[in-house]
Amino acid sequence: MQDAVLARQAMARQRRGRWLAHAALALGVLIFAFPIWITLVGSTHDAATIGRGDVPLLPGGHGLENFSTALGEGGGRMHTTPAAGMLLNSAIMALLIAGGKIAISLLSAYAVVFFRFPLRMAAFWTIFITLMLPVEVRIIPTYQVIVNLDLFNSFTGLTLPLIASATATLLFRQFFLTIPDEYVEAAQLDGAGPLRFFRDILLPLSVTNIAAMGVILFIYGWNQYLWPLLIINDRSMETIVVGLAKMIGSGDTQNEWNTIMATAVLAMTPPVLVVVLLQRWFIKGLTETEK
Amino acid sequence: MATLNLSAVTKSFGATTVLHGIDLNVADGEMIVIVGASGCGKSTLLRIVAGLETPTTGHVAIGGREVTRLEPADRDIAMVFQNYALYPHMTVAQNMAYGLKIRGTPKEEIARRVDETAGLLGIGPLLGRKPRELSGGQRQRVAMGRAIIREPKLFLFDEPLSNLDAKLRVQMRGEIRRLQQRLGVTSLYVTHDQVEAMTLGDRLVVMHRGRAAQVASPMEVWARPADTYVAGFIGSPAMNLLAGTLAEDGAAVQLRAGPLLRFTDGPRAGGEGRPLTIGIRPEHMLRDGDAIVTVALDLVEPLGSETVLHGTLASGEVLTARLPGMVPAVGSNMPLAIPAEALHVFDAETGRRLDA
Numbered sequence: 001m002q003d004a005v006l007a008r009q010a011m012a013r014q015r016r017g018r019w020l021a022h023a024a025l026a027l028g029v030l031i032f033a034f035p036i037w038i039t040l041v042g043s044t045h046d047a048a049t050i051g052r053g054d055v056p057l058l059p060g061g062h063g064l065e066n067f068s069t070a071l072g073e074g075g076g077r078m079h080t081t082p083a084a085g086m087l088l089n090s091a092i093m094a095l096l097i098a099g100g101k102i103a104i105s106l107l108s109a110y111a112v113v114f115f116r117f118p119l120r121m122a123a124f125w126t127i128f129i130t131l132m133l134p135v136e137v138r139i140i141p142t143y144q145v146i147v148n149l150d151l152f153n154s155f156t157g158l159t160l161p162l163i164a165s166a167t168a169t170l171l172f173r174q175f176f177l178t179i180p181d182e183y184v185e186a187a188q189l190d191g192a193g194p195l196r197f198f199r200d201i202l203l204p205l206s207v208t209n210i211a212a213m214g215v216i217l218f219i220y221g222w223n224q225y226l227w228p229l230l231i232i233n234d235r236s237m238e239t240i241v242v243g244l245a246k247m248i249g250s251g252d253t254q255n256e257w258n259t260i261m262a263t264a265v266l267a268m269t270p271p272v273l274v275v276v277l278l279q280r281w282f283i284k285g286l287t288e289t290e291k
Numbered sequence: 292m293a294t295l296n297l298s299a300v301t302k303s304f305g306a307t308t309v310l311h312g313i314d315l316n317v318a319d320g321e322m323i324v325i326v327g328a329s330g331c332g333k334s335t336l337l338r339i340v341a342g343l344e345t346p347t348t349g350h351v352a353i354g355g356r357e358v359t360r361l362e363p364a365d366r367d368i369a370m371v372f373q374n375y376a377l378y379p380h381m382t383v384a385q386n387m388a389y390g391l392k393i394r395g396t397p398k399e400e401i402a403r404r405v406d407e408t409a410g411l412l413g414i415g416p417l418l419g420r421k422p423r424e425l426s427g428g429q430r431q432r433v434a435m436g437r438a439i440i441r442e443p444k445l446f447l448f449d450e451p452l453s454n455l456d457a458k459l460r461v462q463m464r465g466e467i468r469r470l471q472q473r474l475g476v477t478s479l480y481v482t483h484d485q486v487e488a489m490t491l492g493d494r495l496v497v498m499h500r501g502r503a504a505q506v507a508s509p510m511e512v513w514a515r516p517a518d519t520y521v522a523g524f525i526g527s528p529a530m531n532l533l534a535g536t537l538a539e540d541g542a543a544v545q546l547r548a549g550p551l552l553r554f555t556d557g558p559r560a561g562g563e564g565r566p567l568t569i570g571i572r573p574e575h576m577l578r579d580g581d582a583i584v585t586v587a588l589d590l591v592e593p594l595g596s597e598t599v600l601h602g603t604l605a606s607g608e609v610l611t612a613r614l615p616g617m618v619p620a621v622g623s624n625m626p627l628a629i630p631a632e633a634l635h636v637f638d639a640e641t642g643r644r645l646d647a
Contacts, residue, residue, distance in 0.1 A: 180374065180376065182372045182373075182374055182375075182376035183376055183378065185341075185343050185363075185370075185372070185376065186370070186372060186376040186378070186437075188342075188343065188362070188363045188364060189341065189363045189364060189368070189369065189370050189390070190364070190389050190390035190393055191364035191390060191393045191394055192364075192389075192393055196393065200378075200389070201378055201380075204380040205379065205380060
């Protein structure tokens, strides 16, 4: 009898605990998702609705119209730069940054881990220290250098200073350190030179890590704001994050919020797609190794 | 197929010398087992032959060709690693073919040799699998296949069986030996397992602290160990080593444990009272005989067909005996006989064997 009561109490407690957990999760989702929902809904109404100061919570009927305006002519009051071009620019920039960083990091991590050369550790620490010097810190000298090299308004100038960093080098170094020496020795006996070993054995083993790094770095590149703002002033080369900010007029300007929201949705989509499509690899790369 | 010659090979890492001048001549087709406790330098020696380490001084020649300064790939050798080191992202067939592919062997030739080697090792059905889908024994075979397919002059084995369970180890040991004899490839095999060493080797190199303590056939090493280290290392349970002094003008030994034993193979040199170490294998101990010692038993291990007894002598020395059949339980004092014809005589100071 007593036990039956205890069991019922335990069950009730369990149910209450589960309910609480779900409530907390739902609250979290709400806090994160609500602004995005507002943006999404806002992009489907006409300018007047939002202009009146209403905050609609349900989608309206102007979605197609708004998105085609944003893509084809450009959002905001001025309709200056079409989002299609800016999306392309952002994609090129993000891919160059992610690809460049991965290529450079793989090679430098390879050198630091697998070769014995003078000042090896000094080289490693020099690379490591660049972690403390992101573009924002060295922005004036970097700007000077890029302008002097005549790389203003070019993809080279846009991506090169962002490529040089240590994050990915560190990750790849840690991964390479876990690769047993025997692979290197077996490859040596098989007659594989350093580059062959890198291509035939190290790269295939690093695929999941490269994918994980690719996701992180693509988003890092896509979200760049300060540097593109400085180095690009040609409208046709504008990236979407910078373009979006420029669309919003300041002061008393009457903003065309619906197309701005549509542009914001467009700007958010590619990183989301990358995460969704590569997430299986991403998780694999961060959690397991093929050995 | 080739000979292997090591002359005065030394190796130092900084201030530590791990090899103190190793000389070794391996005949064509011979299987040499390098055996020793961990840290004795046996793996370093193998890696020097492989070219993965460079000797500090000395020379290595394979098939009469000086290879001391050559890259591993140019030495025409193949190696089986302890953890197999199969490339995890390649299939079995690709793993085996990789070395040939790098050397630019034609595709048809590679395919033919992969099939041939797979047939030889019975891994034909596994060719399309990845290493992680294989069992330990199968990986071991693939690692062997990767070595064999190159048709090298020299096989190097670095403790290839130590990751397998006991039963599989015995089976693979037999396979390695049969395969090596069939292919007739000169082989160098490193192990810390004395049973592997005894069963596999044409000759053994017993390493101790960077020196070759003895180089001889397994039976020779067992029957006539060159020093007390080898005597204690080869044989299971380990040989008993008892203190004694030379007596009766070198014709006998006075054991600290009591009995006087007359040498059956002739007198030893040295003066009366020269300190000796007397070795006697546990399996040579008898229940009955002339020279009786009393053992206070503290552990009895019945193995079915025989019994291993551990105990202490009156002198405080530890003695192990392996006797056929069943033997009384712990706690009892038991008289055991030391047969004079089974003695090994060593100098107590240098540990070297003293022959008549």
